[in-house]
Amino acid sequence: MSCLSIMNAALVSTVALLGLVTACESLELAAAGASTYSIVISTDANPGEIRAADELQHFLEEMTGARLPILLDDVPATSAMILLGNSAHLRAAMQDLSLDGLGDEGFVIKTAGNHLII
8 A cells, every 4th residue: 555545544534533433333532632542553564554643643633632642563452442554453353354455545444342443
């Protein structure tokens, strides 16, 4: 996935986060300027995925007042994660999720329990 595609996906996803109740289970990512969520990317994340995580963090903070930490998937999983890109935690949370066929421009937005998958 190209750097521009990842950034576009992150921006689109940021806007879509507030409307999750229609497409996914309802998740409260932040309230009163605080959040229990973290943004998780792979230890092998490419520059575009790293930039997407930074953008997602920035815009979520602007919208909610909460600054979500960006973590690598070599730390233990928590109960509330935004899984951005393909990572060990994504594969553990959604073992049946296939990313085949998405191509360079594709992405999914799903929930798995309390986790948001982007």
